[in-house]
Amino acid sequence: MQVTEVSSQGLKRAYKVVLPAADLASRLEGELAGMKDKVKINGFRPGKVPMAHLKRLYGRSVMGDIVQNAVNEANRKIVEDNGLRLAMEPKIDLAGDQADVERAMEAEGDLAFTVAVEMLPKFETGTFEAIELERQVAPVDDAEVNKALERMADQNRVFHPKENVEAVAETGDKLTIDFEGKMNGEAFEGGAGKDIELVIGSDTFIPGFEAQLIGAKVGEARKVDVKFPDNYLSAPLAGQDASFDVDVKTIAAPEKVDLHDAFAKQFGFDDIAALTGALRGRLEDEFSKASRDKLKRALLDALDKRYSFELPEGLVEQEFGNIWRQVVAEQQKSGRSFEDDGSTEETARADYRRIAERRVRLGLVLAEVGESAGLKVDDNEVTKSLVELVRQYPGQEKEVWEFYRKNPQALAELRAPLFEEKVVDHIIGQAKVTDRTVSREDLFKAEAGEDGPGTLPLSPAWSADEATVEPSDD
Numbered sequence: 001m002q003v004t005e006v007s008s009q010g011l012k013r014a015y016k017v018v019l020p021a022a023d024l025a026s027r028l029e030g031e032l033a034g035m036k037d038k039v040k041i042n043g044f045r046p047g048k049v050p051m052a053h054l055k056r057l058y059g060r061s062v063m064g065d066i067v068q069n070a071v072n073e074a075n076r077k078i079v080e081d082n083g084l085r086l087a088m089e090p091k092i093d094l095a096g097d098q099a100d101v102e103r104a105m106e107a108e109g110d111l112a113f114t115v116a117v118e119m120l121p122k123f124e125t126g127t128f129e130a131i132e133l134e135r136q137v138a139p140v141d142d143a144e145v146n147k148a149l150e151r152m153a154d155q156n157r158v159f160h161p162k163e164n165v166e167a168v169a170e171t172g173d174k175l176t177i178d179f180e181g182k183m184n185g186e187a188f189e190g191g192a193g194k195d196i197e198l199v200i201g202s203d204t205f206i207p208g209f210e211a212q213l214i215g216a217k218v219g220e221a222r223k224v225d226v227k228f229p230d231n232y233l234s235a236p237l238a239g240q241d242a243s244f245d246v247d248v249k250t251i252a253a254p255e256k257v258d259l260h261d262a263f264a265k266q267f268g269f270d271d272i273a274a275l276t277g278a279l280r281g282r283l284e285d286e287f288s289k290a291s292r293d294k295l296k297r298a299l300l301d302a303l304d305k306r307y308s309f310e311l312p313e314g315l316v317e318q319e320f321g322n323i324w325r326q327v328v329a330e331q332q333k334s335g336r337s338f339e340d341d342g343s344t345e346e347t348a349r350a351d352y353r354r355i356a357e358r359r360v361r362l363g364l365v366l367a368e369v370g371e372s373a374g375l376k377v378d379d380n381e382v383t384k385s386l387v388e389l390v391r392q393y394p395g396q397e398k399e400v401w402e403f404y405r406k407n408p409q410a411l412a413e414l415r416a417p418l419f420e421e422k423v424v425d426h427i428i429g430q431a432k433v434t435d436r437t438v439s440r441e442d443l444f445k446a447e448a449g450e451d452g453p454g455t456l457p458l459s460p461a462w463s464a465d466e467a468t469v470e471p472s473d474d
Helices: 021-036 051-082 098-105 142-155 261-265 272-306 313-334 345-373 379-390 397-405 408-430
Strands: 002-009 012-019 091-094 111-118 132-137 159-161 174-183 186-199 221-227 241-254 432-437
Touching: 002 051, 012 051, 021 051, 021 098, 051 098, 051 111, 098 111, 111 313, 132 272, 142 272, 186 241, 261 272, 272 345, 272 408, 313 345, 345 408, 379 397, 379 408, 397 408
Parallel strands: 132 432
Antiparallel strands: 002 012, 012 111, 091 111, 159 241, 174 186, 174 241, 221 241
């Protein structure tokens, strides 16, 4: 096997591989000889099948395996002899025209192909003591816990029909309504509903809708005029005026909820103190996660500014493709276009490509830091993550469990974010972190950004021992 480097540009390399016809013939003869004593062919005794007959029957399929093995052998040789760290699997192109390929498949001509590879960039990660980060923290005080209790009470409140025929709808009442919406006198898709329950003041309907039902009676028909928000998910409705014909069918008043032991026992707690303690713990977990997510985002921003190196084009294209498919799917779902959001497809593509480049850069940095630090995710951690995932699919636990246990790629997708979090913790442990107390509102305030926790593509370090690459003559 002859391997020759034919091009080198940036992170890309290309190699020409030639396996002489004599070598192909020798490999084919060896494979067929191994089959001779094993195959059973009518008219021949075991071990007495002529080699020429075996070649006519099995030569083509055996040669296919020989070619595949040769490709994999060449890939390993290229990686090992040149000490390459590949960003993605090699790309294989068979050389010559179809006639050349046919001669090679008959072991009558040389097998020639090119192997195109793209390497991971080399860069120094350095240390992280100079990175300064601010961690936002918000206390979980009694007022927050009491708000959570009130929300819990509202969500589980019992309603009783108002029996007085003269009773009117008030804020907090639950109404059952039928409605039909129209724009310019024409009904529109998704604008009608029957027997819909609505709590006035819950802000679950279009702004202004609920308030116009205050004072309504059972059996009353009301016309409600509204304007859809400019950022409404359905583009045809966004910013448009509409009117709804609403029929009020029932009105029910909320029962007063006493936050005492009896209320706590409805949820399996001994008393209100136990329920309050559980709520405080859940809030502390939520606040801690929000604080961690913002700290991680600040770290990623700092790392993005710190490192600049050439990126593997293949990884960037792959990540951009993943992002763009999500963008297109969301547009199809919402009916919105780039023009609806004040942009163009060209501008959006450029913006999302920058996001893809950022994600790849950060993914490579985190992967390099984790490898240098010897960080690992053990099987027990993956299993624990899988158990938590399975619990999200009640009634389908067994199917989900089996899917992941039998699908190495799916398990790898569970392992990657666990590894990412370990690397982030490792870097934060070296950085200078100061805490700043903020309000709950500031802690949970959404920040415009290019990525979020658990969204970074860690480098898919390709292993020449594991990959099988199908050759293509395209």
